[in-house]
Amino acid sequence: MAFHEVRFPANLSFGAIGGPERRTEIVTLASGFEERNTPWAHARRRYDAGMGLRSLDDLAALIAFFEARAGQLHGFRWKDWADFKSCLPSRAPAFDDQEIGRGDGLRVSFPLLKNYRSGAEIYARPVEKPVKDSVRAGIGGVELFPDGGFSVDHQTGLVTFAEPPAVGAEVTAGYEFDVPVRFDTDRIAVSVATFQAGEVPQIPVVEVRI
Structure with missing residues (x-):
């Protein structure tokens, strides 16, 4: 997978929802005690890029960025406003x-x-x-x-x-x-009418290992 050294528009990621995700495997024993383990040494972050869209111009910028990355094919930089310092x-x-x-x-x-x-x-x-x-x-x-x-x-x-x-x-x-990420979908589905009425599309973004 190629990685593009370009940042997703920071004004659009500002309103995004997301954060770290861990994977924990839990086995409950017959005694009621638990055994917990994780195959991941590091957390993986997920975001929803659609939550930062506020106008049709924002939507156009997002679609242009999505097309330039060929959907999920190429990674890119993402500013996590909750954790970037x-x-x-x-x-x-x-x-x-x-x-x-x-x-x-x-x-x-x-x-x-x-x-x-x-x-x-x-x-x-x-x-x-x-x-x-x-x-x-x-x-x-x-x-x-x-x-x-x-x-x-x-x-x-x-x-x-x-x-x-x-x-x-x-x-x-x-x-x-920045966080290295990619889009976690190859499809953007949006209606201008519903977008103007306040319904924003879900556009998942996920961290990638470099």
Whole structure:
């Protein structure tokens, strides 16, 4: 599957409904106890792109985007307005928002991560589609800058430093990011009359693994 490095119109995704989905397999034993397991290491996000449509012009923009992606064939970027920063929604990204690794004196490349903490538990989510020119990074509490300090592959989320971080040095980053997705349908069914009357089409979008 090809991936198009283009973002779904952010003004249309603003009103979308969606979020993370997990898959849990549950077996209830004869004793009444449960065994729970999951085949997924990472959540998969789903959205409804139809909920952001407010006008016929919006509908036309959506259809054009859908046709350019050939329906489900090609993936694209999606801005999840509920979760698109390395920090809290009210803040601007800073170079020390997220720990993405520790130096060993040899390694120079580190994939971007977002850590979700609740109590003693931490889930590290891979971030593969950072927004261009939004990434800030640092080593050992000192911010570095792209003009010589590090570079970013915006298609994979890999940060590469000019020199390997020292052994034990904390490697951090802050950024905005998109979710890699595709349409989860090959068909858009809409009536202009019902749309103008307030009925919006369902246009499912699902996260893809890169």
